[in-house]
Amino acid sequence: MIAIPTALSALGFDAEWASLVTSTELDAGRVCRVIRGDRGGVLVQGAWPPRHARSRGRLRFEGQGVLVLPTVGDWVVLAEAPVAGRDGWLQVDRVLPRRSTLVRQAAGDETLPQLIAANLDLVLIVTSADGDLNPRRLERYLAVVRTGGASPAIVLTKLDLVPDPAAALDAARAIAGDVPVYGANPRARSGMDEIIAACRPGLTVACVGSSGVGKSTLVNALAGDEHQLTGDVKRSDGKGRHTTTSRELVSLASGALLIDTPGMREIAPWEADEGVAEAYSDLDDLAATCRFTSCRHETEPGCALRGALDSGELDAARFAGWRRLLSEQETQERLRFAGAAAQERRRYKGLSQHLKAPPKPRR
Ligand SMILES: Nc1nc2c(ncn2[C@@H]2O[C@H](COP(=O)(O)OP(=O)(O)OP(=O)(O)O)[C@@H](O)[C@H]2O)c(=O)[nH]1
Ligand SMILES: [Mg+2]
Ligand SMILES: [Zn+2]
Missing domain, CATH: 2.40.50.140 (Nucleic acid-binding proteins)
Structure with missing residues (x-):
């Protein structure tokens, strides 16, 4: 020992x-x-x-x-x-071998992964009730977090800025399923009790989300001091300023470890078949009851998803979000495969050139 x-x-x-x-x-x-x-x-x-x-x-x-x-x-x-x-x-x-990771598809045109953080127990998906709250984006974050093996929770900030905070919380809860949703105002340091309780001693907790939603403010509120730099959101477009520029781990007096991250403009999961299935487990379960196992949920007879859409049981936007994620994952898979094949071809070319007989001497 x-x-x-x-x-x-x-x-x-x-x-x-x-x-x-x-x-x-x-x-x-x-x-x-x-x-x-x-x-x-x-x-x-x-x-x-x-x-x-x-x-x-x-x-x-x-x-x-x-x-x-x-x-x-x-x-x-x-x-x-x-x-x-x-x-x-x-x-x-x-x-050392990681217990969990947070990986997304890197922003930009190339199909590459970006490793955001490792060994997270809990990931707080921070979203602000004014403007940023977007069910499809939340679903994508949930898929990313679950794929990497950490537990997700949703923190809804800036409830003080919307006329109907309860409706905003309901909208988040409708997406969350069994994932906890915490409403908090980190700027006023109110509504923090549940989040503080979730950040148990010894756990590593990361805050992720768009710029300006209050991640650093939340870290400061949890740390009880102004450790992280925070920035006002630009008035004109409500978008954050990307105040935080590096990912940083802060030790709390309670014994929890908190990681603040820079705001992300886009979020797309990487190698996330399982994570997508979990984030949309209700749709996955329904799809399992389609008449054909190969159902593409388009015009096939006996499609359970089409049935649920027609009866109004399934939200069309949620269905569309799911399909988009699945098709993104397919494209990613194809490009990854093409990339690997190209690499293999290059290797083979190098090898065959190496093995080629030396040029014949000129007569
Ligand atoms: N009214 C209100 N303002 C908040 C709340 N939480 C954060 N803010 C303010 O929102 C602004 C942006 O907060 P930050 O903590 O810098 O946001 P961030 O998510 O860290 O942003 P990036 O570092 O750019 O990714 C600051 O002016 C905060 O004071 C809240 O619950 N209510
Ligand atoms: Mg920040
Ligand atoms: Zn179907």
Whole structure:
């Protein structure tokens, strides 16, 4: 049994994590947690103050790109050589196997994943009641969170700015199913009790959502101080200013660990068949009762979904949101497959050129 330093358990390290490292690594202070992720490097903290670190080249180039690189929330083991190069940055030797991840399809034209955070127990999907509340977007967030294996909860902010807060809460609850929905005003620090209770000691909790919805304000309210920078929402379009620019882990006095993230403009799940099925379990159950197992829910006879739409039992917008997510996942799958095939072809080409007989000498 390895003795766990208090400074590490304060960051969420437990016996299960300890079983993945050696006592030598632990004793040498080489085990630490990533508390901030930026482009190019990470900030890590162990039984010592935060320091910069970057991955070993091996980690950077081997494997499947971004998904293997350390991200905020990760537990990592540092390389034996304490200092990487001239800049004095530490070097990450390996990332401990993750308990959960938060991955979305990266914004932009290419079909690539973006790893947002790792080892989350709870993800607070923050949405503001004024303007941002969008059932389809909430469904997408739920699919993303569930795919990665963390538990979701929804936090509805700015209820003080809408005429009918109860209606806004109902709209969120209609999407949430058995996912808890908390209404709170983090700016006034009211309505926080349930959220505080959900952020139990030792848990790692991330806040995600659009810019300006109050994620950093919520983190500050939970931390009891002004740890995170917050920004007023632009008056003209109600959109946030993208005040938070990096993902950062904050330790609460209660013993919970909170991760604030920058606002996201788009949210699309990555490799999310299961997550989509869970977020739309009601539709999935219905689809299982269609007459044909291959039903595309278009004009097939005996389609349970069409039946539910006709009877008004199923909301057409929810149905459309589900179909859109499924077709996005299909496209993603196809592009991923095409990308992998191209890579394989390139490898093969390189290999065959290598094996080709040397050019014949000129006569
Ligand atoms: N009226 C009201 N304002 C709020 C509430 N919660 C947050 N705000 C305000 O909303 C603005 C944006 O809050 P932030 O916490 O910076 O938002 P954010 O989600 O962190 O935004 P990004 O960092 O850009 O992603 C701030 O001016 C907050 O004071 C609320 O419940 N009611
Ligand atoms: Mg913020
Ligand atoms: Zn059908």
